[in-house]
Structures are given as structure tokens and as C-alpha cells.
Amino acid sequence: MRTARARGALAAALTLALSLAGCGDGGDGGGAGGSAGTGTVTVFAAASLTESFTRIGHDFEAAHPGTIVVFNFAGSSALATQINQGAPADVFASAAPATMATVTGAGNADGAPTTFVRNQLVIAVAKENPKGVGGLADLTRPGVTVALCAPQVPCGGAARTALDAAGVTLTPVTLEQDVRGALAKVRLGEVDAALVYRTDARAAAADVTGIEFPESARAVNDYPIAVLKDASNPAGGRAFVDHVRSDAGRAVLTQAGFQSP
Incomplete structure (x- = not known):
């Protein structure tokens, strides 16, 4: 279960790294209470998604003026641990269902994850x-x-x-x-x-x-994606997930070599 102390410590530790990883160059950075596709959308994603999601993030920002997408790319297991310890994020994209299950099992996903690509x-x-x-x-x-x-x-x-x-x-x-x-x-x-x-x-x-x-x-890995339960910008998170799963998002992922689920 998350605690205020864990949330505060992890938020402070991640603030600088996340801000440097943002795709956008401007905006007020406010995501709380934002409408779909506005404000800051914070995405924790498997390291293997770095190039594809960076491009998708830029495309999403262009389609939603006023949006900043901020990424934290790392190993899925490390990201899941950060989320379960209270790290602030709106979306989690994992490189394996088992890793996503540690987040859903802790009650930290908003609804069931969706598999959006596979990798080999x-x-x-x-x-x-x-x-x-x-x-x-x-x-x-x-x-x-x-x-x-x-x-x-x-x-x-x-x-x-x-x-x-x-x-x-x-x-x-x-x-x-x-x-x-x-x-x-x-x-x-x-x-x-x-x-x-x-x-x-x-x-x-x-x-x-x-x-x-x-x-x-x-040994093909399915990649699930989910909006997180404590997302500060759930509407923006859902809009980002929808974009990843759209024809435009799938085109970027296919070009990178990912397979359809």
C-alpha cells in the first residue's frame, strides 16, 4: 500500500529526471484535472519503447496543443516497483504481462491493461x-x-x-x-x-x-499498457493510451519492428 512518505520521497527523486525527459519545450506543466490530451502526461515505459514512444509523444503533443508528455524509461520491473511505492505517473507501459501484474495486483491500475504490441x-x-x-x-x-x-x-x-x-x-x-x-x-x-x-x-x-x-x-513478450489509479491527469493518460493504440501509433510501432498482438 502506498504511503504519503513513500510518495513524497519518490516524487522528489524523480522530479528532475522526469522534467528533463519531457518531449515538450513549453507549457505550464499542470496536469491535475486536465481535460483529455491537455496538461502534463507522465508515462513510465519499458526501455525498449524509448525511440517509438518518444516519437509517439511528439505526435501526441502536436495533436493536442498545450500538452507535455514526460517519459521515464527503464526496466519494467524497476518501473513497477517505483509505481507501487508511490511514484507519480499517469500511464505504465510494460514489456511483459507479469511485470504489469505486480502493478495491477497492488491495485494501482485504473482498469484492465491492454496488450498493444509484441516483441521478439x-x-x-x-x-x-x-x-x-x-x-x-x-x-x-x-x-x-x-x-x-x-x-x-x-x-x-x-x-x-x-x-x-x-x-x-x-x-x-x-x-x-x-x-x-x-x-x-x-x-x-x-x-x-x-x-x-x-x-x-x-x-x-x-x-x-x-x-x-x-x-x-x-519467448515472445506481450506489452501491456494501462492508465494508473492515482494518475494526476487520468484524462490525458487515457488519451495517450488511445493514441498509442490508434492507426498512427501502431504505424510508428510497426516501423520500429514491433509485432501486432
């Missing part, structure tokens, strides 16, 4: 694939270093499911708290490969190559 894993390697990785079994070869997401993070759970489906056992050299952390290890040359979402590999196509593998079909 690839093996991210350096652009020229110098280690010749072609599938999951290649990740166990001597001298091949691998980054995975931590088990509690949706991309980590998906990776474990895919590896189990392939009968592959490997020891990663690092466990990251979100998919962008795992991808960064490849981009920086700190590991040879990482299991990341197809959309993240596509967004980083200038630096990495995404290797498809059949077992990823056993």
Missing part, C-alpha cells in the same frame, strides 16, 4: 559479426562473451525461456537491468553478443547486427 529476441553482435555467431549454440563457444538482462527483467525472462527451448546453457559475463544496458555492452565492444529485442537491434543498426534464431518464437 535476436542476438545482437558487432556490425561485421567477427565471431561468426549464427545461433544460440555459438554463444557457448570458448572466447565468446555474452551479456543478458537480469532474470527479473522481461528481456531476461525471455532470454532464459529461449535458451531453455534451445537446450543451451551459458554463463553471461554481465547481467543488465534493462535491454539497453545489454545492448550497450555490444556497442561498446565489451561483449561479443547479447540477447536483446529485435526493435532495439534495429534502432542500433548502425553499430550492431541482429541475428534471428528460431527459439525466439518461444
Whole structure:
């Protein structure tokens, strides 16, 4: 259950980060009591949605003058914890139903979440694939270093499911708290490969190559989205969710490589 003390502490900690992450350049920032699509709409979203939701946020602002969309992108499990501890947010978009369930189970969602996209894993390697990785079994070869997401993070759970489906056992050299952390290890040359979402590999196509593998079909993640019970701008939150699910929102997500649910 939320407490005033937890709400106050988390609100203070997040205020600066959230304000810097806003899509808009102006406005009074007031979202309380705002009509649909006006004021500030604060969205907590899985790190893998960064590029797509940033673009969708700009489109939403353009369609709703006077709106500022503020994002907090991170691992879904971390975001769920923040919400359940009282962090101020209007919308939560998770990379897995199980993570969303921790929010709905705590009574912090306003109604049932809706699945709006799906995502699938690839093996991210350096652009020229110098280690010749072609599938999951290649990740166990001597001298091949691998980054995975931590088990509690949706991309980590998906990776474990895919590896189990392939009968592959490997020891990663690092466990990251979100998919962008795992991808960064490849981009920086700190590991040879990482299991990341197809959309993240596509967004980083200038630096990495995404290797498809059949077992990823056993580990597809559904992405649910919900307006939060204690939203300061519930009307704006509902309008944002509607925009994400609109033809315009789906077009952005499809272009990024997300799949329809």
C-alpha cells in the first residue's frame, strides 16, 4: 500500500529526471484535472519503447496543443516497483504481462491493461559479426562473451525461456537491468553478443547486427499498457493510451519492428 512518505520521497527523486525527459519545450506543466490530451502526461515505459514512444509523444503533443508528455524509461520491473511505492505517473507501459501484474495486483491500475504490441529476441553482435555467431549454440563457444538482462527483467525472462527451448546453457559475463544496458555492452565492444529485442537491434543498426534464431518464437513478450489509479491527469493518460493504440501509433510501432498482438 502506498504511503504519503513513500510518495513524497519518490516524487522528489524523480522530479528532475522526469522534467528533463519531457518531449515538450513549453507549457505550464499542470496536469491535475486536465481535460483529455491537455496538461502534463507522465508515462513510465519499458526501455525498449524509448525511440517509438518518444516519437509517439511528439505526435501526441502536436495533436493536442498545450500538452507535455514526460517519459521515464527503464526496466519494467524497476518501473513497477517505483509505481507501487508511490511514484507519480499517469500511464505504465510494460514489456511483459507479469511485470504489469505486480502493478495491477497492488491495485494501482485504473482498469484492465491492454496488450498493444509484441516483441521478439535476436542476438545482437558487432556490425561485421567477427565471431561468426549464427545461433544460440555459438554463444557457448570458448572466447565468446555474452551479456543478458537480469532474470527479473522481461528481456531476461525471455532470454532464459529461449535458451531453455534451445537446450543451451551459458554463463553471461554481465547481467543488465534493462535491454539497453545489454545492448550497450555490444556497442561498446565489451561483449561479443547479447540477447536483446529485435526493435532495439534495429534502432542500433548502425553499430550492431541482429541475428534471428528460431527459439525466439518461444519467448515472445506481450506489452501491456494501462492508465494508473492515482494518475494526476487520468484524462490525458487515457488519451495517450488511445493514441498509442490508434492507426498512427501502431504505424510508428510497426516501423520500429514491433509485432501486432
